[in-house]
Amino acid sequence: MRLALTRAVGPAIDRCALTHRDRVPIDLDRARAEHAAYEDALREAGCAVERLPEAPDLPDAVFVEDTAIVLPSLAVLTRPGAPSRRRELPSVERRLAELRPVVRLRAPATLDGGDVLHAGGTLWVGRSERTNREGVRQLRDAVAAAGIEVVPVPLRGILHLKSAVTAIGERTLLVDPAHVDVDAFRGFELVAIDPREPGAANALRIGDRIVHPEAFPRTRARIEATGARVLPVPAGELAKAEGGVTCCSLIVEA
């Protein structure tokens, strides 16, 4: 079974953390409708969707991806780079501890799950404003026993690594070369986003399906040209909170 852990969009979303975007009003009803459509896409991709407890006073709690790295043999609870987000962790830890042994990152480490791309048996970790050197080091220690390598990747002008690179196949990555040096990913087949669609590099691969924002049809055509099957979803309101499709779930192979 494949489980997708999500969390409802909370009423405080308007007070979300922002790094590379200006604050604009977020329509809560529309954001909730988008989130429901996203959860439907997760179900269509074969996931059982389970919501974590609501966290109405935590603006960014819908972006559950940042709180943990879930691997087959363990889960690593992160220490998000934005201090406002650390209160999201206890409810995630409680649920993950029922599913996997959980290892915690500790201060002074900071690391957001959005910076961690699991591809080709390696964890590629963005060195962003949210993820520091100690975060990379502690993650490397945590997964060494599982035989997983950790490779840091420099970023330019973007929140997280997975805002710029995501997996759309076993050995195929969707990339935005404006924000990451793609030479880091030699050995993968690289599909660049359409340059008229900034933000299109964040895709969520679940089995043979790719959940991807419907606002990027040109990039969708490039993904489909690889033979992948895309599930387009509305994602414009949560994008105003600097969130994408990977951010809103933790996928657990149960």
Ligand code: CIR
């Ligand atoms: C934040 O800045 O932390 C949130 N407003 C957005 C987090 C998006 N998460 C992700 O890309 N993994």
